[in-house]
Amino acid sequence: MYEIEKDSAVVMKKKNIFQRKEKLGTVLKPMLAIVILVIQIYPIFYVMTSSLKTPEDFRNLATYALPSSLNLENYITVFFTSPMVNYFKNSMIILIGSLIILLSTSLMAAFALSKIKFKGNKKLFSFFMLGLMLPFQVALIPLFTIFSETNVLNTYFAVIMPQVAFSLSFSISLFYSFCKFLPDDVIEAAIIDGCSSLGIFTKIVVPMSKNAILTVATMQGVFCWNDFICANTFTRTTDMKTITLGLNDFVGFMGLTDWGATFAAITVTVLPTFIFYFLASKYMLEGMSAGAVKG
Incomplete structure (x- = not known):
């Protein structure tokens, strides 16, 4: 007991x-x-x-204090005094161009490597994956030399193509994981019905890959939008600068720093990525887990 x-x-x-x-x-x-x-x-x-503070607020208030009033003059300065609108336009052109080329080529390559059986497809996939081990910085000088010799420096092409090339391996790996588990029965039924390879891709693969496409677009879009090295290396004039380069020039413009306008420019720079991520985060999480479980 x-x-x-x-x-x-x-x-x-x-x-x-x-x-x-x-x-x-x-x-x-x-x-x-x-x-x-x-x-x-x-x-x-x-x-x-x-970004809403006046110069007097920066001088008289504590760093952590809220602005004394709602002041939008800093945003007016950013959009109407500085060339920030042109920088924003350049970034949007580079972003859209990069995503269109990257998404179309990487999805087609991943679908072909995962579903079409041909000699050497595994080796070809491994070759694409080698790009994951190659940092972008090692190719800056050779690319600069090539672009300089071919007279394509200071163009959208010179900024877009390196970003597409060095994002291709990662994008193919994500799309490959998704396409590998696409139902073979659906594809075989489309082939029996007489659908061509292009028709299968556009009418079946692309609609079923919506979440995966949004995942890759979100991740690579943020990287492209925030890119500094590529744009700084391959552009020369103010008219071709992206928003990240423009923000770098905005800080300390003419030897002075307008902190209110500088913070407003930073807000304008990061706000699109926040909005896009919050809108696409749900689909991004679904796309990241789509190839994890076969079903």
Whole structure:
């Protein structure tokens, strides 16, 4: 009897310890999540509130203080005084051009490598994957020399093609994982009905790959929008600068720094990526997990 009571006491003690740890975890986890959220959100909040401050606010108020009034003059300066609209236009042209070429070529390549059986397709896929090990920086000087000799420097082509080439391997790997688990029965039924390879791709593969396309478009679009090295290397004039280069010139313009306008320019630069990510995040998560489970 004594041994039974002793074992019961030990079990109860362990149970109480487990319950205390569980209660401590339920308290600490939300607190840790709040701390991480504040650390991530505060820089964004600080930039956006600072973009509404006047020069007097920067001189008289504390760094963390809110603006004294709603001031939109900094945004007026960014859009109507500086060449930021032209920078924004260049970035949009490069972004759209890069995504159109990248998505179409990588999806077609992934579909062919995963579904069409031909001699050497595994080796060809491995060859594409070698590009994941090659950093973009090692090709800057050779590409600059080639573009200079062919007179394509300071053009949209010179900025778009390197980004497409060095994003191709990663995009093919994502699309390959998705296309590998596309139902073969659907494709075989389309072939029996007389559908061509192009028709299968455009009418079946592309609609079924919507989530995967949005995943690749979101990830590569953010990289393309934030690109600095490629645009800085292959452009020469102010008319061809992207928004990241324009932001770099905006800070310290004419030897002075208008902090309100600078923060407004930063807000204008990062806001499109935030909006696009929040709109496409649901489809992005679905696309990332689409090839994880066969079904």
